[in-house]
Amino acid sequence: AQSVTQLDSHVSVSEGTPVLLRCNYSSSYSPSLFWYVQHPNKGLQLLLKYTSAATLVKGINGFEAEFKKSETSFHLTKPSAHMSDAAEYFCVVSDRGGGSYIPTFGRGTSLIVHP
Amino acid sequence: DAGITQSPRHKVTETGTPVTLRCHQTENHRYMYWYRQDPGHGLRLIHYSYGVKDTDKGEVSDGYSVSRSKTEDFLLTLESATSSQTSVYFCAISEDLAGVGVSYEQYFGPGTRLTVT
Numbered sequence: 001a002q003s004v005t006q007l008d009s010h011v012s013v014s015e016g017t018p019v020l021l022r023c024n025y026s027s028s029y030s031p032s033l034f035w036y037v038q039h040p041n042k043g044l045q046l047l048l049k050y051t052s053a054a055t056l057v058k059g060i061n062g063f064e065a066e067f068k069k070s071e072t073s074f075h076l077t078k079p080s081a082h083m084s085d086a087a088e089y090f091c092v093v094s095d096r097g098g099g100s101y102i103p104t105f106g107r108g109t110s111l112i113v114h115p
Numbered sequence: 116d117a118g119i120t121q122s123p124r125h126k127v128t129e130t131g132t133p134v135t136l137r138c139h140q141t142e143n144h145r146y147m148y149w150y151r152q153d154p155g156h157g158l159r160l161i162h163y164s165y166g167v168k169d170t171d172k173g174e175v176s177d178g179y180s181v182s183r184s185k186t187e188d189f190l191l192t193l194e195s196a197t198s199s200q201t202s203v204y205f206c207a208i209s210e211d212l213a214g215v216g217v218s219y220e221q222y223f224g225p226g227t228r229l230t231v232t
Contacts, residue, residue, distance in 0.1 A: 034218075034220060043119075043225045043226055044205070044221075045223070046221075051218070090158065102160065102173075105150075105159075106157055107155060107157040
């Protein structure tokens with residue numbers, strides 16, 4: 001069965017410093033992996049997705065993530081945080097386990113950006 | 116933005132009453148999902164649909180039922196609301212579930228905040 005673990009429930013950074021949000025996954029097959037962002041009182045929006053084409057995936061707003069099969073990780077990074085990046089971030093895994101590709105969500109990481 | 120609307124956006128109801136939430140899409144996507152979001156739990160799948168009248172349970176389906184009589188509408192019903200069902204409910208859609216070994220991304224509605232008193 002697939003699963004995903006977001007290693008930090010909260011991450012606090014200063015504006016202009018790098019962002020690292022950690023995600024580990026478990027999958028018996030070749031997974032698809034996603035990062036979504038949720039701003040306060042909004043729905044979720046796709047940031048980026050990995051679907052086996054390239055291990056380094058670039059997304060919107062300067063975010064990127066690297067798929068590392070040996071470490072079963074898909075960490076989200078950004079070189080320089082902006083105040084507008086403050087939001088909840090969700091890592092999601094999907095594979096064909098059990099004949100289904102129904103996605104599994106992590107519990108979320110809240111990114112706090114200080115001026 | 117994907118054309119997904121949810122109604123109502125906010126609702127307060129009393130324990131024991133039935134409640135129906137509506138999700139409407141204009142994208143003609145095959146899959147529709149209902150999630151609930153609670154602090155510390157992320158998003159948990161309640162039910163999903165893979166076509167008109169085709170639905171299946173998610174991990175937290177007890178106390179909920181769904182119906183999909185048209186491609187564009189997916190209804191979530193709380194048969195007898197309880198305080199534990201106070202939550203934010205999100206509808207999502209996806210074009211399909213997966214292509215050749217690759218999963219499709221989901222698009223989310225704005226959410227419905229439900230309070231059961």
